[in-house]
Amino acid sequence: DTAVSQTPKYLVTQMGNDKSIKCEQNLGHDTMYWYKQDSKKFLKIMFSYNNKELIINETVPNRFSPKSPDKAHLNLHINSLELGDSAVYFCASRHNPGQGAYGYTFGSGTRLTVV
Amino acid sequence: GENVEQHPSTLSVQEGDSAVIKCTYSDSASNYFPWYKQELGKGPQLIIDIRSNVGEKKDQRIAVTLNKTAKHFSLHITETQPEDSAVYFCAAKGGVSGGYNKLIFGAGTRLAVHP
Numbered sequence: 001d002t003a004v005s006q007t008p009k010y011l012v013t014q015m016g017n018d019k020s021i022k023c024e025q026n027l028g029h030d031t032m033y034w035y036k037q038d039s040k041k042f043l044k045i046m047f048s049y050n051n052k053e054l055i056i057n058e059t060v061p062n063r064f065s066p067k068s069p070d071k072a073h074l075n076l077h078i079n080s081l082e083l084g085d086s087a088v089y090f091c092a093s094r095h096n097p098g099q100g101a102y103g104y105t106f107g108s109g110t111r112l113t114v115v
Numbered sequence: 116g117e118n119v120e121q122h123p124s125t126l127s128v129q130e131g132d133s134a135v136i137k138c139t140y141s142d143s144a145s146n147y148f149p150w151y152k153q154e155l156g157k158g159p160q161l162i163i164d165i166r167s168n169v170g171e172k173k174d175q176r177i178a179v180t181l182n183k184t185a186k187h188f189s190l191h192i193t194e195t196q197p198e199d200s201a202v203y204f205c206a207a208k209g210g211v212s213g214g215y216n217k218l219i220f221g222a223g224t225r226l227a228v229h230p
Binding site: 004033040041042043044045048056090092102103104105106107108109 | 164202218220222
């Protein structure tokens with residue numbers, strides 16, 4: 001019944017590896033996001049997709065590549081992982097315009113640890 | 116781009132006291148201001164929000180005020196309870212300079228409510 005679900009919840013991997021994080025929402029929202037939360041809890045937007053189209057791409061290394069096979073899914077693939085990529089990554093989706101609300105619904109996060 | 120500053124970074128109160136968290140934003144075109152509560156190991160959860168055409172909104176023990184002229188908004192929690200202990204984030208929905216489709220978050224306030 002989870003509205004925004006992310007997998008895996010924890011991910012420990014070695015430097016240089018390639019990994020993916022998956023996100024799915026069952027809310028019928030058109031817009032999805034990836035946010036990165038660092039060790040100081042700061043939340044920073046990375047990407048946003050609207051109905052499978054990329055609409056926001058912040059200054060993120062091109063080792064990070066989002067993919068949206070359909071509007072209910074937004075996956076994040078990371079190549080050549082670095083120590084500084086260690087963080088909690090949150091997926092979120094947003095109410096569609098006209099639904100009277102603008103709030104985001106967040107997933108429970110994926111804690112990525114690069115060793 | 117949009118910048119959101121949040122204070123204080125930590126706040127410690129006794130059970131039953133009130134707690135106030137303040138935020139300022141930089142983009143005068145911002146028109147939506149949500150507040151999120153993040154408990155340990157979980158994703159941020161929307162607790163209250165306010166739009167720019169409203170000065171104040173209340174939901175039981177939680178209230179938010181907005182001063183558009185000063186570009187300030189605040190979260191007020193009355194009769195605090197230990198379960199209110201969490202990290203609270205303010206956010207502003209980007210105006211023209213910030214990008215219409217993204218929320219810019221403050222750095223968070225760690226609230227501790229002591230019994």
